[in-house]
């Protein structure tokens with residue numbers, strides 16, 4: 001994918017900005033010196049393990065709790081200073097209450113009045129989230145996925161420029177997640193902005209163009225999802241007539257991250273298949289086949305956070321030719 005095309009002009013004022021945000025709850029430091037930017041027109045994923053401070057940060061951005069230190073701005077202003085908050089930011093937080101005895105439509109009419117939009121906006125937003133058939137059903141009968149859609153419809157009432165969604169994929173199956181991805185991409189295509197949180201990178205990987213990754217309240221990565229992919233390129237796995245000789249030839253060209261796998265293939269980091277083939281050819285080593293292994297971003301994410309993925313080798317070049325188990329279980 002890349003929803004990267006949707007990123008707004010570089011000079012545009014960021015939609016959301018956290019500057020040195022910290023939040024202390026008694027002995028718990030939920031968020032620590034957190035700074036990041038959500039550019040206008042981007043779909044930014046806000047990802048971290050459970051308890052890493054995502055909801056607390058979103059609450060600070062939305063003016064629902066006061067930071068211990070630091071500041072948060074929405075289109076350049078503190079949330080409380082926005083003239084028309086519901087028309088600026090639509091919010092889906094876990095805590096958004098839907099009265100179980102209210103119908104979906106009834107719920108939206110209450111919020112439409114609170115936000116100050118006409119009643120006919122309620123059926124419109126129901127249609128946007130695919131709930132038009134169940135508008136007269138009580139929300140208490142809804143599945144978690146349907147409640148998530150209703151929460152999104154509520155966020156859309158004010159036709160906002162920015163959506164802030166806390167774990168909106170919770171309760172959605174694969175189809176629901178695909179639907180949400182299309183919805184958010186269409187939203188961003190019109191130049192609007194999304195900040196979407198998740199404890200699973202996998203849930204938002206296909207949706208977002210930027211990532212802010214947090215762990216224990218602190219920033220561990222901010223940037224384009226493609227930058228993260230590029231910084232963790234997969235190894236080239238090569239079946240050849242002579243793995244040891246190939247490793248020596250590669251080493252002579254400065255490519256020293258090479259390991260012989262149990263199946264005899266050479267796993268080479270920091271290069272491309274074509275380069276390996278060229279060096280092998282020059283060294284008189286025959287290549288029977290090669291493949292570039294797939295890098296699972298979820299594993300990269302877990303290795304960056306307290307998700308504790310068992311130590312993955314993405315490190316500096318191996319000093320010498322080694323035998324190693326293949327952590328990827330072979331090519332895909």
Ligand SMILES: Nc1ncnc2c1ncn2[C@@H]1O[C@H](COP(=O)(O)OP(=O)(O)OP(=O)(O)O)[C@@H](O)[C@H]1O
Nearest residue numbers: 025028030048049050051052053054055056057199
């Ligand atoms: N009101 C509060 N009082 C005390 N501690 C709190 C409060 N809110 C959050 N915390 C603590 O702050 C830390 C961060 O919580 P937060 O809910 O922001 O994380 P999260 O990343 O959103 O987690 P999850 O993915 O489980 O929702 C946790 O240790 C949590 O227990």
